[in-house]
Amino acid sequence: MAFIKINRDNFYHNLNQIALKTGSKDKVAIVLKDNAYGHGLKLMAQLASDFGIKEAVVRDTKEANQIKSLFKRVLILGDKIVKDDKCSYAINSLSAIKDAQDGSRVELKVDTGMHRNGIAIDELDDALNLVVAKKLELVGVMTHYRSADEIGSELFWQQKNFEMVKQRVKNRGYQDVRFHSYNSATILRVDEFDEDLVRVGIGAYGYNELPSIFDRVELKPVLSLYAKKISTRHLKEGERVGYGGDFVAPRDMTISTYDLGYGDGWSRADSNKPFIIAEKLPILGRVSMDFISLECDKDEVCIMSDAKDAANQLETISYELTTSLHSDIERELL
Numbered sequence: 001m002a003f004i005k006i007n008r009d010n011f012y013h014n015l016n017q018i019a020l021k022t023g024s025k026d027k028v029a030i031v032l033k034d035n036a037y038g039h040g041l042k043l044m045a046q047l048a049s050d051f052g053i054k055e056a057v058v059r060d061t062k063e064a065n066q067i068k069s070l071f072k073r074v075l076i077l078g079d080k081i082v083k084d085d086k087c088s089y090a091i092n093s094l095s096a097i098k099d100a101q102d103g104s105r106v107e108l109k110v111d112t113g114m115h116r117n118g119i120a121i122d123e124l125d126d127a128l129n130l131v132v133a134k135k136l137e138l139v140g141v142m143t144h145y146r147s148a149d150e151i152g153s154e155l156f157w158q159q160k161n162f163e164m165v166k167q168r169v170k171n172r173g174y175q176d177v178r179f180h181s182y183n184s185a186t187i188l189r190v191d192e193f194d195e196d197l198v199r200v201g202i203g204a205y206g207y208n209e210l211p212s213i214f215d216r217v218e219l220k221p222v223l224s225l226y227a228k229k230i231s232t233r234h235l236k237e238g239e240r241v242g243y244g245g246d247f248v249a250p251r252d253m254t255i256s257t258y259d260l261g262y263g264d265g266w267s268r269a270d271s272n273k274p275f276i277i278a279e280k281l282p283i284l285g286r287v288s289m290d291f292i293s294l295e296c297d298k299d300e301v302c303i304m305s306d307a308k309d310a311a312n313q314l315e316t317i318s319y320e321l322t323t324s325l326h327s328d329i330e331r332e333l334l
């Protein structure tokens with residue numbers, strides 16, 4: 001089966017770059033949602049913990065339970081709010097507060113302009129009253145930015161809204177809650193960091209999705225994807241390869257079949273615009289469920305070593321390519 005190599009040094013390099021910006025490892029929360037963006041939940045959690053990261057962010061309780069012993073606190077972004085000794089839960093709506101188990105630990109998400117999750121700014125007082133009534137422990141107040149990775153002033157407009165929220169929360173007498181709004185793009189583009197935590201996902205995995213005018217922090221891709229050879233054959237000029245016979249051999253050639261396909265979460269893409277793998281070879285013809293063909297006879301071949309380059313070819317973003325890789329592909333540590 002295809003396999004993934006995880007480069008520990010590159011991961012630590014990226015975490016270090018982020019920690020230099022925040023001023024402390026203690027202010028870095030590693031986002032491990034969706035199988036650590038496809039890198040492998042438990043492996044990346046262990047590495048982050050070994051590096052000294054104490055805070056993690058996941059999608060749901062199921063993910064949290066697999067890694068929470070490694071961290072001081074785990075923030076769960078979207079699940080039913082229950083009492084837990086380690087986890088805090090993002091509040092995504094007023095009704096979520098009403099449904100929360102008494103005594104749960106929560107972080108109030110405020111919608112400062114993205115309009116995806118969180119309570120509206122004008123619901124802030126109601127939300128805080130409900131939190132008190134339900135005897136919830138408010139440990140954080142957070143927001144998320146819709147355009148942190150785009151040129152323009154939208155980020156600053158949302159930041160201003162969040163500053164207002166912070167002031168109102170403090171005015172209600174909350175002194176110890178942590179405030180956090182930064183994702184990777186935000187921490188990579190700004191010079192001053194004055195919050196309690198950054199929630200860093202894609203940057204830790206080595207990708208900077210900011211336009212190049214912001215590209216100042218060097219990051220290194222953590223994941224590379226390999227496939228193994230299944231069989232080799234010799235083609236005569238004019239013979240065709242794979243479903244539909246889309247690839248026609250322009251000359252006599254030697255090709256091999258490798259064990260990666262869309263069944264592993266690799267993109268089926270468009271055989272008219274063949275994907276060029278990391279080793280500079282085009283995929284020949286259509287991607288099958290479990291196989292691709294290449295003009296190559298190496299036992300192992302590197303398909304992707306930089307998901308951002310690959311994403312440019314496939315007209316998507318690095319996030320989608322790594323996150324799509326199935327969890328049963330073996331992850332090996334370099």
Ligand SMILES: *Cc1c(COP(=O)(O)O)cnc(C)c1O
Nearest residue numbers: 031144183184199200201202203
């Ligand atoms: C996924 C996510 C992040 C991390 O975003 P990156 O762009 O990968 O750094 C941060 N906060 C929230 C709420 C998220 O959902």
